[in-house]
Amino acid sequence: MTTTVPKVFAFHEFLGVAEAVADHVVYAQNSALNRSLKEKKSSSTSLNSSAASRDSSSSGSKKAKKEKEARFKIALSGGSLIHVLHEGLLKREDVQWGKWDIYFADERLVPFDSPESNYGLAKREILDQIDTEKYGSPRVFHIDEQLIGDPQECAENYEKVLIKGFAGRDSVKLPMFDLFLLGCAPDGHIASLFPNFQENLREKLAWVVPVENAPSGPSNRISLTIPVICHSHRVTFVVEGATKAPVIKTIMERPEKGLPSSIVNEGAAGRVSWFVDDEALRDVFVTKKKYKFHVDGDE
Template identity: 35%
Template sequence: MAGRRVVVFPSAAELGPVLASLVASRAEKAISSRGRFTLGLSGGSLVNILSKELPALPELDCSKWVVGFCDERLVSFDDPESTYGLYKSQLFSKVNIPDNAVLTIDSSLSVQDCAEDYTRKLKKAFPDDEFPVFDLLLLGMGPDGHTCSLFPDHPLLEENKKIVAPISDSPKPPPQRVTMTFPVVNAARCVSFVSTGGSKAQVLKEVLEGREGSVYPAARVAPTKGELFWLLDDPAAASLSIHVERPGSGETL
């Protein structure tokens, strides 16, 4: 791992623009070295932050982006629970990401078939990689320490062969989902968590300061060769005693 950076902002409002500039800088780097930028998105508060901040960036060009989902709920795209549906109406409609560059699930399939279909889509998009190597994965963490749809004590935490796995007993509704597995998450060139709000403070202390072998799925995110960021606000970071960075305004990561 290239080293973990825990970066704390006074509030989510200050975090947003820095997250957007992180996306833009990793996109520029990826496009200049490999001709495209591969980004994995998660749901939760990231949808609103990215939908507000990315279109506000001057000269944002998404024409060479390929976007996938770290996890997705198996519901139709017009269901308010659909992560793709939310991004489509709030973000993709405002930027120039080509429609065919967004890798969506086929929500008409059974959860097993949906995971296999999404695996095929990722393999096609990353033909040279045993596990797809995304330039950037953006993750959230639930109050139970889950990330993607990888939940505490779930057998999927040990999945090391599949790229995408089905889950039909998600403790957080809706129960049927597909999720990237840890080998994909930890193969990424850069992973950034975004976690805000006081309800995350205790679990963040366990995840970031706890012993190795933590039961929290988020603690298992450790890119083998890539960068790892934890972008937090003050309420979420309130219980931490480790060293954290506090960037000045206009500073980039």
């Protein structure tokens, strides 16, 4: 594995991470919705060269339809990332929740009312607190709670959910998320892809894999795979706390160790960002960048 250096944005404290991540998410949202509208406009123009002759009423109607169809597809992992999003996103006025399609990077196979459930946590901390009358309701795609007793069946079912959401009538090799948000645990696992589970890390074809006998937390899980993560328009890691410093040091300084995050840094090179507080970067040799909040510009 070659050394691939991602963008690393450093912050003094948790609040700085939360505000910057929220800004980054909204920028990804706006970019995705604008890109979607441009693609639809281009497709419409190529398929029907006579569209320009239609009356203004019809044109306005179709424009409204295009805007309605534009969606922001995002994948979330659980844990502390959800707390970061809670702190940063809910107070913003520019989150177009009604245009979001939310999927989960992984899920612990526990009931949704369990504190270990990624969907359950996201529901309590974010989804239930959205002013849906003002901002609309996101479409949320979670696992089938009735299948939590069978990791293989649950993984296959969730893959079908992704296929329906991304492939439609077409055959696509991999889904393409507009933004894939991940944390990183002290043991180096991301989503539910653990360092010592080499078969899962080498998976090339499946979009979702079952995970059994996980070394920490609930033992049975499902997880989206490395190829799916790396195929995203943007991949963003959010990590904070001194307990993460040793693993961050390994990820940034020893990519040849092949930790899941290092594999993603390489596989999605040029599209990976890390938002990390100073505690997690303690004694880590890496070039830090100052995050520039967006107006209409880029990072």
